[in-house]
Amino acid sequence: MVSKKEPGFATKAIHAGFSHDKATGAVMPPIYMASTYAQLSPGHPISKYEYSRTANPTRDVLEANLATLENGRFGLCFASGCAALNTLLQALPSGSHVIISDDVYGGTLRLLSQIFTPMGLHYTQCDMTDINNIEQAINENTQLIWLETPSNPLLKIIDITAVAQLKQQKCPNAWLAVDNTFATPYLQTPLDLGADIVCHSTTKYIGGHSDVIGGALIVNNETLAQKLYFLQNATGSIPSPMDCYLLLRSIKTLHVRMNAHCHNAKTIAKALSSHPKVSRVIYPGLSTHPEHYLATKQMRDFGGMISITLTDGPKAVIPFLKKLKIFTLAESLGGVESLIEHPAVMTHAAIPAEHRKKIGIEDSLIRISVGIEAVDDLLEDLNQAL
Template identity: 50%
Template sequence: MAFDSLAVHAGQSADPGTGAVIPPVHFSTTYVQDGIGNLRAGYEYGRSGNPTRTALEEQVAALEGGRHGVSFASGLAAEDALLRAALRPGDEVLLGNDVYGGTYRLLSRILGPWGVSLRVVDMSDLEAVAAAIAVRAPQILWVETPSNPLLRVTDIAGLARLGHEAGALVVVDNTFASPALQRPLAHGADVVVHSTTKYLGGHSDVVGGALVLNDDALAEQVRFLQFAAGAVSGPMDAWLTSRGIKTLGLRMQRHSENALALARFLHEDDRVDRVYYPGLPTHPGHDIAAAQMSAFGGIVSVALADAASARRFAESTRLFQLAESLGGVESLVNHPDEMTHASVRGTELAVPAEVVRLSVGIESLDDLRADLDQALSAR
């Protein structure tokens, strides 16, 4: 089936008992067994499995074109399970220099003392990646594309080729693009990571994360860690995420249309020093994004004259609400240096203080443009 049909139907079969079009939410913590060890449909306890969670996992795997989907309590829980499944003390992660601050914090402050090291490189520069690999081959290449918040674009196929030649696992955080716009497994990536809190859920009302992969052995290790450590998504969280996914294609189309129009508007405004958006031909990753994405997404970042101007702009919008996170139907504004990326201040991943990130929602374009215009004029 085509993407929009999969989004509506994958993992979402009608209830066999009642014919209900929407599968029920299974809140049960435990399941009756037909004899000791004889499990009905494989379910025994809520931490090890839940039919509502299974439905979401099938849905996400189908959208990304992978064999295995695994749903977690948060995006960081998904990352943690993957990293602990794939790494051992003494291993190394080669990390993009513009990734979510929480990913860097997880690696440096949680897994670092455990013996995992990390190096940082500009993943959009494949020559720099190749040089870093030549110094020492890492066990994992980890990239976000487009990245958070400077929207750097990485050639996934090129990165996968470099990583696989070095024997590394290639992991792509696809949160910004979503599978509606980009499917990294089709370009050679080994694992796709999502914060389902963002575009997949899409309504700023549920926290979650997911992994999609094809490797059976790695998937089994990830599931064991999920079961043993317990970072599972609850049934209501899984159901809300599944419901959000059904409109993902439509929402991403509107997010992308609004974001492109606003990026063009801001690019022509002399009150803005720089616009970061891969849909602009002036963006250094525009051609690659156009080749591996079907549209350019709903995130636009801008650089103002200085940190004070950025702070004033972020605090002056009205329709764009000042808040962390992204990917909901409502528009949000964020000052990364003091908000989402405060944990990487002073590191190689620090975000310039003059940068503001916009998560462009699905509201009226005219209203959004008017709001940015008045915020840029704020004194």
Template identity: 50%
Template sequence: MSSLNGFAHNPDHYGFQTNAIHSGQEPEKWSSRTVVPPIVMGTTFKQYEPGKHAGFEYGRSGNPTRNSLEECLAPLEKAKYALAFASGSAALTTMSYLLKSGDHILTVDDVYGGTNRFFRNCANRMGIETSFVDMLDLELTEKSFKSNTMMVWIETPTNPTLKLVDIKAVCDLAKKKNPEVICVVDNTFASAYFQNPLELGADIVSHSLTKYMNGHSDVVMGAIMLNDEKLYERMKYLQNAVGAVPSPFDCFLASRGLKTLAFRMQAHMQNGLKVAKSLSENPRIEKVIYPGLESHPQHELYKSQMKGFGGMISIYIKGGIDESFRFLKELKLFACAESLGGYESLVEHPAIMTHASVPKDQRAILGIDDNFVRISVGLEDAEDLIGDLNQALEKAIPNV
């Protein structure tokens, strides 16, 4: 709760969109009473006397613009606390310092390529072991726990095959094994608008704010949200000690992006569902993966665990690498680019782009094949997007 000069904004009293606009944004925070929080670029802050300051000492340790963003982020995930980082990967790296050499992480097999890369090639150098497991199989997940398992990393929907992990079931299982296990859920694909893992048993929710939460493809940033005060104090210490913090200007942009999150996610879902249905009927497509379709293997879990889904679609086109490349090159409105969740539509080839660091044998097991394409449906007119996809498919696979 923010409280200054007699004014208090209690996020528990308000809905998602009201909190997105007002939490941490109170004009009473600033001497000018500006409605839009200012960008405070100063790296250091004058103290009244040694050790006595007005809440800020040094830019890495805290910044008014960053604090404003964090106060806005927390209630959107129904959390008490939020911390912002320079990227989603920076948040992941900082969280790894909650562990020590000899600890074990249990994570979902189909995890974001950058997360996979960090666990395999960085965390291991810190003496931290990681096991990748198909968390759709709860029996296998339970068998994969070790005596030294201290963190469970869930990503759902997964990137890029859009599998849905039962958050409550896995967190309950983890806590039964060891109450001290820290359960983290990467909520990037769903956004805080469509899914709230803290309500399902997670200890920490992680976001790449770069994606849907900011939504404008102009900021690289990460964040975590949590409720446990002791865990928050540990992470707050690490945020300062590790120092992977975002700039005030980026915090300003991310805060601005949150103001339209609810409306953007509704539009992403409307467009995503229309595009997914159209692709499902296209004879040049072998398979469409979209949680909002009844054909999705975890569609029932989707209906119980999520409030909706955005514009992420994965497809298998007929053919192989040549057809995939031709398809990507022929698109006019969809930019062939990494990232996702912005207002503009993007398309990419995971095996060569976002998930190239995942070992080839693991990609094969996960189904990240040469004809596998990931689509981020933006906010353009759905009919135009469908037309663009169809014309590119016709040119890439003419003989159907």
């Protein structure tokens, strides 16, 4: 008897969640812009659909597709990555304690510190590359451990399996959530490594074209999924059908784009490592990265994000950024075009300056989202600007 082979990532990316439209044979999911649906009699809709805040056919396809790619059972999509995290935090009991990394994305920290802390939530930040720091941070109220790996913007690699084992020993009722935005399910599948929840800002690599905002949560536990579905419906932080369609379109080329992002980033990281105007290159694919070995075990490749500091310090940052011609100075990341930004002033400005300095987000730090242009052109642009 021949065993059934699991479809490859590319096959799942293109086909999971949808085969063809039963009514017309269309090979792409229709964009169901309807807000409401006819009912046969009160409380008896024609299908499962009653109101598009609760469920929408286009969103259903996207949620099923993302769940499949992350090797999860349940997917939920939201209006943004922050909306996904906001919904997850709303699922926590009052007085809960959350552990986050010391260099967590500024929007995540803002949500915790300015929105949920006044409502009774507590959080602790620590360097999660040392598992002992997480163990020390755990207390009797810990309900969520939130990881970014690779982290933003210092590209730290956190051992998901080790944290999952620690959580099971010290706080088994807590949830381990992994923000998988930088890696994508093509490079890393946290649920397979012991995580309870995977989060994405689908705005980034999953969208991949800088033309849509979105977020997602993927889980295996049905009880947790039902709690999140309730909150998704109750709070209404959902993506539009058009946004779902755009994300589905983009997912079909995710594997192709990620291969190109990774190739270009590795080439550029190696080149900048020997450039006299660059004092430090942070990239998990370099042997000089402190968690390089862990990255080789945990990830299938090293991603398209690089952070650097300049030899001449903060005073050189703005002149360098202004001289670039192909790289666009802009927030966000993961698009086919190369973007570059200054975290201290842009994406991580919400983090207090003293804390940024303490954890290594220097004023001279520059974050690069390497696109899929011709790598020789990107190198030439960086060299002339440096």
